[in-house]
Amino acid sequence: MIKKWSFLSLVFALLSVLAGCEPLMVLDPKGPQAETTANVIWISIATMAIVVFAVFGLMAYVVFKYRASKQSEDYEPPHIEGNPIVETIIVAIPVIIIIFLSIVTVKSTYEVEATPKGYEDQKPLVVYASSSDWKWHFSYPEEDIETVNYLYIPTDRALEFRLYSYGPITSFWIPQLGGQKYAMSDMITTLHLAAEVPGEYMGRNANFSGKGFAENIFHVEAMPPEEFDKWVEDVKANAEPLTEEKFEELLEPGHLGQLTFSGTHLGFLPPPEGHHHGSNEHDSEHDSEHAHKDEDTNHSGH
Amino acid sequence: MDYFDRFAIPHPSPAIYASMVAIGLTMIAIVIGLTYFKKWGYLWDEWLTTVDHKRIGIMYLISALLMLFRGGVDALMMRAQTAVPDNTLLDAQHYNEVFTTHGVVMIIFMAMPFIYALMNFVVPLQIGARDVAFPRLNALSFWLFFMGAMLFNISFVIGGSPDAGWTSYFPLAGNDFSQSVGTNYYMLSIQIAGIGTLISGINFIVTIFKMRAPNMKLMKMPMFTWTALITNAIVVFAFPVLTIALLLGTMDRLFGTHIFSMTNGGMDMLWANLFWVWGHPEVYILILPAFGIYSEVISTFSRRNLYGYTSMVASIVIISFFSFLVWMHHFFTMGQGPLSNSIFSITTMAIAIPTGIKIFNWLLTMRKGKIRFTVPMLYSVGFIPIFTIGGVTGVMLGMASADYQYHNTMFLVAHFHYTIIPGVVFAMLAGLTYWWPKMFGFMLNERIGKWAFWFVAIGFNVTFFPMFFTGLDGQARRMYTYSEATGFGPLNMLSFVGAIGLAIGFALIVYNVYYSVRHSSRDIGSDPWDARTLEWATQTPVQSYNFARTPQVDSIEALWDLKRKGKPIFKGDIEKIHMPNNSGMPFIMSCIFFVWGFSLVFSMWIPAIITTIAIFACMAYRSFEKDDGHYISVEDIKATEKDWEVLADENR
Numbered sequence: 015m016i017k018k019w020s021f022l023s024l025v026f027a028l029l030s031v032l033a034g035c036e037p038l039m040v041l042d043p044k045g046p047q048a049e050t051t052a053n054v055i056w057i058s059i060a061t062m063a064i065v066v067f068a069v070f071g072l073m074a075y076v077v078f079k080y081r082a083s084k085q086s087e088d089y090e091p092p093h094i095e096g097n098p099i100v101e102t103i104i105v106a107i108p109v110i111i112i113i114f115l116s117i118v119t120v121k122s123t124y125e126v127e128a129t130p131k132g133y134e135d136q137k138p139l140v141v142y143a144s145s146s147d148w149k150w151h152f153s154y155p156e157e158d159i160e161t162v163n164y165l166y167i168p169t170d171r172a173l174e175f176r177l178y179s180y181g182p183i184t185s186f187w188i189p190q191l192g193g194q195k196y197a198m199s200d201m202i203t204t205l206h207l208a209a210e211v212p213g214e215y216m217g218r219n220a221n222f223s224g225k226g227f228a229e230n231i232f233h234v235e236a237m238p239p240e241e242f243d244k245w246v247e248d249v250k251a252n253a254e255p256l257t258e259e260k261f262e263e264l265l266e267p268g269h270l271g272q273l274t275f276s277g278t279h280l281g282f283l284p285p286p287e288g289h290h291h292g293s294n295e296h297d298s299e300h301d302s303e304h305a306h307k308d309e310d311t312n313h314s315g316h
Numbered sequence: 317m318d319y320f321d322r323f324a325i326p327h328p329s330p331a332i333y334a335s336m337v338a339i340g341l342t343m344i345a346i347v348i349g350l351t352y353f354k355k356w357g358y359l360w361d362e363w364l365t366t367v368d369h370k371r372i373g374i375m376y377l378i379s380a381l382l383m384l385f386r387g388g389v390d391a392l393m394m395r396a397q398t399a400v401p402d403n404t405l406l407d408a409q410h411y412n413e414v415f416t417t418h419g420v421v422m423i424i425f426m427a428m429p430f431i432y433a434l435m436n437f438v439v440p441l442q443i444g445a446r447d448v449a450f451p452r453l454n455a456l457s458f459w460l461f462f463m464g465a466m467l468f469n470i471s472f473v474i475g476g477s478p479d480a481g482w483t484s485y486f487p488l489a490g491n492d493f494s495q496s497v498g499t500n501y502y503m504l505s506i507q508i509a510g511i512g513t514l515i516s517g518i519n520f521i522v523t524i525f526k527m528r529a530p531n532m533k534l535m536k537m538p539m540f541t542w543t544a545l546i547t548n549a550i551v552v553f554a555f556p557v558l559t560i561a562l563l564l565g566t567m568d569r570l571f572g573t574h575i576f577s578m579t580n581g582g583m584d585m586l587w588a589n590l591f592w593v594w595g596h597p598e599v600y601i602l603i604l605p606a607f608g609i610y611s612e613v614i615s616t617f618s619r620r621n622l623y624g625y626t627s628m629v630a631s632i633v634i635i636s637f638f639s640f641l642v643w644m645h646h647f648f649t650m651g652q653g654p655l656s657n658s659i660f661s662i663t664t665m666a667i668a669i670p671t672g673i674k675i676f677n678w679l680l681t682m683r684k685g686k687i688r689f690t691v692p693m694l695y696s697v698g699f700i701p702i703f704t705i706g707g708v709t710g711v712m713l714g715m716a717s718a719d720y721q722y723h724n725t726m727f728l729v730a731h732f733h734y735t736i737i738p739g740v741v742f743a744m745l746a747g748l749t750y751w752w753p754k755m756f757g758f759m760l761n762e763r764i765g766k767w768a769f770w771f772v773a774i775g776f777n778v779t780f781f782p783m784f785f786t787g788l789d790g791q792a793r794r795m796y797t798y799s800e801a802t803g804f805g806p807l808n809m810l811s812f813v814g815a816i817g818l819a820i821g822f823a824l825i826v827y828n829v830y831y832s833v834r835h836s837s838r839d840i841g842s843d844p845w846d847a848r849t850l851e852w853a854t855q856t857p858v859q860s861y862n863f864a865r866t867p868q869v870d871s872i873e874a875l876w877d878l879k880r881k882g883k884p885i886f887k888g889d890i891e892k893i894h895m896p897n898n899s900g901m902p903f904i905m906s907c908i909f910f911v912w913g914f915s916l917v918f919s920m921w922i923p924a925i926i927t928t929i930a931i932f933a934c935m936a937y938r939s940f941e942k943d944d945g946h947y948i949s950v951e952d953i954k955a956t957e958k959d960w961e962v963l964a965d966e967n968r
Binding site for chain 2 (some may be wrong): 058090
């Protein structure tokens with residue numbers, strides 16, 4: 015009893031403390047994919063709250079009513095094997111809940127794995143995001159520029175991230191724009207995001223990757239398309255070009271600040287496209303063409 | 317000189333040097349103590365060579381408790397490090413080693429021996445058997461586990477601790493990124509302990525199938541025995557996968573194969589698959605025996621039979637089946653596409669159904685009961701709400717799209733501690749307190765036990781509940797530090813405060829043992845809890861042969877029927893009893909395994925080859941050995957059963 019109340023009051027205390035703070039990042043979405051997941055999370059919290067309250071309530075009732083100290087000396091509990099009706103209920107209700115949540119899950123999983131809703135007819139901005147100990151390299155193939163540890167993106171445009179790694183498995187995560195995905199050395203994973211609110215967001219590697227893992231973060235800035243284009247032009251005009259030697263240097267383990275280059279490393283050190291182990295149905299024609307081109311220049315890469 | 321370099325710790329710190337000194341002093345103290353009190357012979361005859369399942373159980377128990385404190389100290393260090401932003405108590409390397417060790421120690425070297433401690437002690441008694449099916453193999457299981465644990469524990473003072481996380485994902489765990497011998501220790505010590513566990517799995521399946529008391533049909537087995545049976549079935553199917561995964565990983569590290577590497581066609585995802593094909597069933601290996609313990613405890617202290625026995629059995633069988641179909645939810649984010657993620661989401665969430673049935677059955681068992689809030693019962697009742705939170709957050713994590721946001725965050729850490737701590741630690745403490753009088757012949761103090769429970773239960777919630785919030789706020793797991801701007805500070809501090817509460821709780825449990833050893837009454841009879849199953853129909857302390865007469869059983873609660881309805885369980889005359897002889901072989905062979913593992917960790921090939929040959933020589937010796945055991949004569953049995961006969965006679 016005391017336990018239950020102390021526990022519940024703890025929950026409420028925490029909730030009220032948190033209510034006064036900034037909203038939790040995952041539940042403060044700034045793009046359609048993150049919004050989908052936030053909605054799924056709220057739906058699941060609501061559904062699960064029913065379960066929690068049912069169990070807590072039933073337990074409080076049983077424990078309070080049938081404690082030995084409040085019963086007569088000669089009370090002898092009955093022998094009850096079970097009851098088909100009761101057992102049907104305790105099976106049926108969870109089954110219904112799980113079916114409901116399964117539908118929500120499948121629907122939303124397909125949603126977040128596809129181009130964001132409302133952006134289907136426009137060409138997404140492709141960004142290759144690769145990790146090395148303990149940095150992120152962002153290559154914009156169409157814009158022909160590359161950044162390290164920071165990511166500028168246009169708002170209201172579909173973004174297609176192609177993730178891979180030059181080291182241990184990492185996980186690319188911008189909580190306010192959408193869920194994370196692994197970046198691995200021998201395949202490319204695709205992550206679809208979009209930002210709808212201009213602003214600065216936190217991005218990080220979420221998968222433990224050794225000593226420098228905690229600081230393996232990157233800065234994300236979403237800006238109106240015009241501003242983004244201006245930035246691209248700016249980089250092209252002013253940033254130093256990315257050479258192979260420079261990139262090899264960048265791959266050395268260690269932390270770096272934010273760097274900007276014109277050109278990308280995709281030409282001389284192509285990503286591991288073309289030999290996927292997993293299903294990757296989102297590869298467009300553009301991809302396979304790209305992969306093909308890569309393979310031609312790629313004999314020394316492996 | 318070369319050797320000294322290799323054995324040196326790559327990242328020494330005062331804490332590690334202090335531990336070194338402490339280990340050295342403890343060893344010296346043990347040796348001096350044993351010599352001074354002339355206990356070497358006793359230790360060898362009664363413990364190191366024993367094949368008695370009860371003694372092996374107690375040795376498992378002691379090891380598990382020691383490891384609980386080892387892993388607990390690691391946990392405290394982690395919470396202390398993250399309590400404030402930009403803390404410098406531990407550096408990144410040390411923190412990585414600490415959380416890796418914490419995970420491995422708690423799962424492999426604390427939870428596993430804890431469940432095998434209780435299984436060893438209780439299962440043969442519950443089914444009315446004299447021992448397990450293969451007593452000497454049982455001793456080998458224990459010693460292999462023990463040597464595996466010791467090998468793992470010396471890693472932090474000789475050569476360096478593993479630092480790639482308890483999941484040791486490649487390529488991070490490969491030679492390129494983990495250069496110290498730490499991951500070699502990980503691979504080999506878990507391998508050695510795992511072989512022991514696999515042997516135990518086979519042993520217990522045979523024991524439960526072949527050695528039950530006459531008339532004890534499968535559907536008349538007590539719930540704990542049922543969960544032990546299913547658990548060991550999972551062990552037998554899951555552990556070979558771990559064996560192979562570790563073997564491949566060891567080959568990558570020692571012999572330069574490229575199975576999980578980034579180059580030469582290696583597949584890093586293969587490790588994740590193999591690891592979790594073992595790893596997910598593993599969590600049910602841990603939780604099912606706990607379910608068995610709760611069933612026994614709740615039924616005993618509600619003075620009621622277990623509600624819905626058939627559905628309880630059905631649900632554990634279904635859980636064991638599903639446990640093999642969900643492993644992929646550990647890497648929803650690995651890019652396998654929405655179809656397989658959806659399938660694995662549904663199988664994952666489906667496990668909630670049989671688990672829910674069990675929760676409701678326990679509640680319905682308490683209904684109309686007469687609930688006594690003893691310490692074991694407090695842990696069982698406390699388990700229900702906490703585990704429910706763990707369970708519902710598990711369903712939330714099982715939803716693939718949402719998991720992309722929870723994956724690898726503190727939310728996950730909160731979830732699995734909300735299942736494993738009430739599911740395993742609470743159950744083990746409940747089981748420990750419940751069976752303690754049968755094991756040691758006295759009761760643990762109830763008042764201190766209750767204080768400990770409240771510290772543990774409240775401390776636990778204060779530690780782990782805030783993590784749900786920090787996780788949703790973007791705190792990834794395994795971050796050794798974070799900046800103040802993230803705002804994670806206050807909640808992490810709260811976690812640290814909770815962790816201190818937990819530590820006080822565990823310290824109280826230790827104090828309780830000390831206090832009870834000194835002050836508890838030894839005159840407790842053989843059935844102090846007024847329990848219902850066969851293990852309480854033995855003498856306290858239990859004689860080496862367990863039951864003088866083989867019990868006759870025709871219900872789930874044989875002892876209860878004896879007490880309430882006068883149904884006799886001991887019939888017939890006392891006959892001479894065949895018992896196995898003690899043997900030093902399991903201990904010696906496991907010591908050789910230890911040297912073998914240590915040699916391989918440091919790639920010392922000559923001792924590795926010699927010990928490999930020695931291991932096979934031990935097996936060959938055993939297969940030609942003639943050892944028919946011994947008999948205990950009727951007179952001896954009658955002498956030890958003199959006082960005990962009373963109850964048996966009365967009920968004939």
